[in-house]
Amino acid sequence: MANPMYRQIAEDLRAQIESGRLKPRQQLQTEIELRERYGASRNTVRDAIKLLTTLGLVETRPGQGTFVVSKIDPFVTTLSGDPSQAGVTEGASYLSEVTNRNRVAENSPIQLEIQQAPESIAAGLWIPVGTEVISRHEKRSIDDTPWSMQTSYYPMEFVERGARRLLSSQDISEGTTQYLRESLGIKQVGYRDLITVRAPNVIEVEFFKLPSDGRVSVYEIFQTAFDGNAQPMRLTVTIYPTDRNQFIFEVGQVPAGQYERSADGSSAS
């Protein structure tokens, strides 16, 4: 046999799940039953189940059993769209969007730090490594589900030039983008998003309550905002778990209306 036994067992179970013979939320046979059914040892059955777990097809619950996963209703974030709102990422802007969908959003207090820019942040802001930057960090939840972690970095120079509220951990209700325009005359004219996916770190596993085996990865989105002189004025890094988030962006003329892809893979408008 080309394939080891635990893979064959996994393939068999996977076929049953994908064909719909095993439905979401349905319990699989116990490890003991599967051991007899496939004539394998319990450890081999467990290897098969572990593979399906990594693939996100099943989940195990101690004391209960192994179940076919039921996907989470995803939250959809629109990354582009109305250019006038473009890049308004901190503060209340996204709250209205969330509320529109009858969901309840919550923000943590803003955690403020002054750091020496490491390489990755310095490069995004076009400043030398080690330059002081302000970081404003915030955690967000929707319907009590941890949703995203966001950190925005601004050159320390902005404070010296008069934007002192950047150093306040108070929420800047009108948005930092507008605040910087009013206080310093720095106007954001565009931004660039870089989307990556990676495994979560320990902090992210804890906040998002992700399985500690790292099978759920996170989006990491670097947003660099530019002012009228084509200089970076802000770098925002946002983390979203991939198991509950999708992103939309639109180019050109696109009809309005939600486009949500539901849990079973189908769509609705």
Added chain:
Amino acid sequence: MANPMYRQIAEDLRAQIESGRLKPRQQLQTEIELRERYGASRNTVRDAIKLLTTLGLVETRPGQGTFVVSKIDPFVTTLSGDPSQAGVTEGASYLSEVTNRNRVAENSPIQLEIQQAPESIAAGLWIPVGTEVISRHEKRSIDDTPWSMQTSYYPMEFVERGARRLLSSQDISEGTTQYLRESLGIKQVGYRDLITVRAPNVIEVEFFKLPSDGRVSVYEIFQTAFDGNAQPMRLTVTIYPTDRNQFIFEVGQVPAGQYERSADGSSAS
């Protein structure tokens, strides 16, 4: 005992990797050596290594050993940008972008099918389930590395109205967007991308040569293109492995210039 032993071993090794004491491409101690070092059984050490593998921190090579991963130089795809080029996804358009970066791109022949639209495709094209659609499927590689799999769906009605070349497996060199404009007067005025991440299926694992344990997930991007009547004219589904791909999109005025995030997490412009 808060943590089981295999997690403690994994955390210890993880700390060594993240602190740089174990560098990318460096070999870890063998399982036997780790067993003695931590006073655990070989299977327990293997559990720790399996965890690190799922987290993407190490990789094992039979007959050789276990090594700290060296990240792949990612390929960066710009999803928005020049509105005149917007949505030109099939054919030669992306080849120039690749060539500009001194990489060599290759496309498979287009695989053509006529299908009854399943729910997910019907919803994207606003047509009833079961309506006939044309699917044009293509696999793409860059520098001999499998890069993406793309399938575009068009209403069968387009062929009946005269766009017969949609049924040819020949590449439509000027791009299907332009072809539809010339042949039917259907003009694409915008599109919407929906970005999701999920585990790969068997076909994707094989084409992209992904590890069969499913620890590397894939982006699945649904692009719906709209014509001047705000009707969907095309649905394109593209799959990219998350371990070698990043996406950029820009809104407003953004200075030109590459923004690549290199393997170690730093950036360069």
Added chain:
DNA sequence: GGGTATTTGTCCGTATGTATT
């Protein structure tokens, strides 16, 4: 090419712990 040592992969059986019902 062949043979051998090394290293990881698969599979088994068993015992005990922990979470849930």
Added chain:
DNA sequence: AAATACATACGGACAAATACC
């Protein structure tokens, strides 16, 4: 408290891949 089910841990045996002589 007892039963059930998954989680952790151990030890052993053999297979498969690789490297080296």
